Amino acid sequence: MIPFNQEGLMMANARWMILLVCLIVAPSSxxxxxxxxxxxxxxxxxxxxxxxxxxxxxxxxxxxxxxxxxxxxxxxxxxxxxxxxxxxxxxxxxxxxxxxxxxxxxxxxxxxxxxxxxxxxxxxxxxxxxxxxxxxxxxxxxxxxxxxxxxxxxxxxxxxxxxxxxxxxxxxxxxxxxxxxxxxxxxxxxxxxxxxxxxxxxxxxxxxxxxxxxxxxxxxxxxxxxxxxxxxxxxxxxxxxxxxxWPQLRFRGVHLCIFPNTELAAIRQAILWAARFKCNTVVIEPWASLKSSRHPEIAYTHAYSPEQIRPLIRLGQALHLDMVPMLNSWGHASGMRSRSGEHVVLDRFPQYRSLFEADGWSFRLANPEVYSHLFDRYEELLELFGDVRYFHIGMDEAWGHLGAVKLDLPPEKQPHELAAEHLLKLHQYFADRKIQVLMWHDMLVRRGDPEVGGAGPAGSIPPYNTHLALEKLPRDVIIAAWNYDVVGDWPIPRYFQKKGFRVVVCPWKSRRNTISLVNQAKELDLLGVLATTWDSLDVSLPSVAQAAVLAWEEPDSDLLRIPFDHWLAELRRLPICNLPSLETTLEPIQR
Missing domain, CATH: 3.30.379.10 (Chitobiase/beta-hexosaminidase domain 2-like)
Incomplete structure (x- = not known):
């Protein structure tokens, strides 16, 4: 029989060994x-x-x-x-x-x-x-x-x-x-x-x-x-x-609009905010707010100059963000939000009416002059942004808020054929420059289509039937699937994924909407998320951060564990009246 004190010592040693093994092999939680x-x-x-x-x-x-x-x-x-x-x-x-x-x-x-x-x-x-x-x-x-x-x-x-x-x-x-x-x-x-x-x-x-x-x-x-x-x-x-x-999703971005009344400090704050939560992409869409030397008619007199916008682009580059230019190249051709009732070009320069459909909302794709106009503007944006990986061509709501109009079509040309030719021309322009194209999804989905359970947003309606252009679209185009209300299963991302496209989901402003779409992106292993802000940038910042956090974390992460006060505390670290100019770090320091 083992003496009591020796037995006790052996048991104690055994317990320590078990504890040590557990500490070594236990995985991190x-x-x-x-x-x-x-x-x-x-x-x-x-x-x-x-x-x-x-x-x-x-x-x-x-x-x-x-x-x-x-x-x-x-x-x-x-x-x-x-x-x-x-x-x-x-x-x-x-x-x-x-x-x-x-x-x-x-x-x-x-x-x-x-x-x-x-x-x-x-x-x-x-x-x-x-x-x-x-x-x-x-x-x-x-x-x-x-x-x-x-x-x-x-x-x-x-x-x-x-x-x-x-x-x-x-x-x-x-x-x-x-x-x-x-x-x-x-x-x-x-x-x-x-x-x-x-x-x-x-x-x-x-x-x-x-x-x-x-x-x-x-x-x-x-x-x-x-x-x-x-x-x-x-x-x-x-x-x-x-x-x-490491991040779960590859593409973690935010879409920022610069409207004529937007203060650039707000855009600077949003770029810093996106970087704080490990976004890697920022899309910037000027709305009648960026002066053009080739087409001065497309911006207001008191719009921003490229020199005023350039520091924001360099800020993003300093924070290791892909800075992405955007120009809506079909619908939203007025350059202004529809409810404003403004048209940046036609209100002041009616001689350019031939570039637009009758209601002014969309570019007139049947007019070849549209391409010299668009390509000039693309070139200016690329000069401003420098070497870019992506370009967002928009393309949403082409019949849009102002309703469908009678198109000026060439003989024997169907609207969907015209739309397909348009998309292919734009794609080729950027492919020649080794730039990947992003576009909104809605004009490529038939309204009420049973294949997607009638889900929307869907902008293809008779007699235009622009959804028929989808099959001709190159599969390297990235589809930005937007829905600002859905909080459950949404078949649109899966629909485009099955067609062979990479997809980013695009929520806006709502936490429930953000959670739903980003979780679906992780479940389907989509390319990522592009959070939108539109004309509510300040109130959208929390959902931008929430989208970025969810896109980085594990598929089973719970956003509700993070109190709203956390987002508020982080925002207070970026007071809009005193923001850092981190773009200066791109230059080697003089010694």
Whole structure:
């Protein structure tokens, strides 16, 4: 018989072994509290894999951002500016590459830019904290991935170019990714994790300090942002964590309209907002609001110039967003919302009437001059936006709000044939430039079609029957399927998917509508989501964020876990009267 004390010791050892095995092999859980680090900061979007540790990284007033690849220098500059704006820190950037010695990167002098500092010693770096940005295919990145295996899923199983690994230890924080875009997404998560140290309770781990969200206080021109004074005086800290993350859907976008009465600050805020929740695409549609040197008739006298719009495009590029120009190339040819009763061209220049159908709502496809008009405008937009991946040609509601009209058709030409020829001409224009086309879906669906259960919106009606043009449409066109009311199953996306098209779903403003459409996109494994805002940009911002979060997260994610106050708190970090000009980070910093 084993003596009692020896038996007890063996049992205790066995229990410890079982506990150790459980800790090693247990998979990371993505339960609701799994996205809540010490201190109560809710991570949005929720990471796919997350594991907390007892480590804690102190971040002093002058942390170092160590960039280990020249490709990531611009990401480091954006991170530097955001740490200053949001938390009042004064980081400096050190670029270390295999080809060059350690080099300091310091921003240009300016109130909204990081303060110029000398390259710190190793001792200074450790005191104020180090954040490393690493490419996963580098020797250092390969070694770090090897050390984290097999727990981390790397490369990610979906959209690996946008995935990242974020680790925080007592010594440093590291963001590792295959691309600068993925690294930026990791930095966005890191910024969410930062928490202010309380002067009174500086040694208390996990305490969450409330910061002011007063918009008026953030609009005094100091651009310190939330937590700025606390961060600069008492420092920050990061909880120990290992995160491996990637998006569920490839295309996560927002459609923004610039109407003649739109303030550009609102568009800037919306671009920053989209980037905050890891959107990767912004479509910009000017409505009679962008001056044209080739066709001055298409914009009002007090419209914006290309030089005024260009900083917004560069802002999106700095935030690793695909900036997409849009010109509605069939319906909505008035350039204005239908209820305004305005027509930007015909109200002032009736000599251009031949370009439009009788009611002015749609372009007259039978007039060949339409193409020189459209192609001139395309060229101007492409000059403004630069190298683009996509172009949105609109094409919705061609008989639209003003009702069907009698068409001026060539002899023996059917309307659907004219529509098909039109689509093919536009597609060829962009294919020649290696640009992918997006278009709204509704004119390609027959109203009351039993194949889709009579679902809409559907704009093809007799005698036009434009749905017959669908079979001639190249399958590389991306269909933007919009519905702003549906909250259940909607057969339209599945219909186009079965026809061989990539599809993005397009909700608007309603949380229930957003949840329904994005969940359907994940269920069908569609290309993604394009949230719309139309003429209600301010009230649409929460649903834009909700669409982006859902599109990133797992198929079974629950948006209702996120209180509305979370969206409101994040919006207060972007006061419209004091927004950052992060497009400046695209330029190398002068040293």
């Amino acid at each position: 993505r339960a609701e509290d799994g996205t809540m680090p010490p201190g109560g900061v809710l991570l949005t979007p929720a990471p796919k894999q997350i594991r907390w540790t007892d480590d804690k990284l102190q971040i002093g007033p002058f942390p170092t951002i160590r960039v280990t690849s020249a490709e990531l220098a611009q990401v480091g500059r954006v991170l530097c500016e955001e740490m200053r704006r949001l938390y009042g820190l004064r980081p400096n950037i050190v670029v270390v590459t295999a080809q060059s010695a350690e080099a300091k990167v310091t921003p240009k002098n300016g109130e909204t830019e990081c303060e110029e500092l000398e390259v710190p010693s190793k001792h200074d770096e450790l005191e104020d904290g180090v954040i490393e940005l690493v490419m996963s295919d580098s020797a250092e990145g390969t070694q770090q991935v090897r050390e984290l295996s097999p727990w981390v899923k790397w490369p990610p199983p979906r959209n690996p170019e946008e995935g990242y690994i974020l680790t925080v230890s007592r010594e440093k924080a590291t963001v590792l990714a295959a691309t600068p875009q993925g690294c930026w997404y990791g930095c966005l998560t890191l910024l969410q994790l930062m928490q202010a140290v309380s002067k009174e309770k500086e040694s208390t781990a996990g305490e969450h300090i409330e910061t002011s969200t007063n918009s008026e206080a953030n609009c005094q021109g100091n651009n310190e942002g939330l937590g700025g004074k606390m961060g600069s005086s008492a420092g920050m800290w990061l909880p120990g964590v290992c995160i491996c993350d």
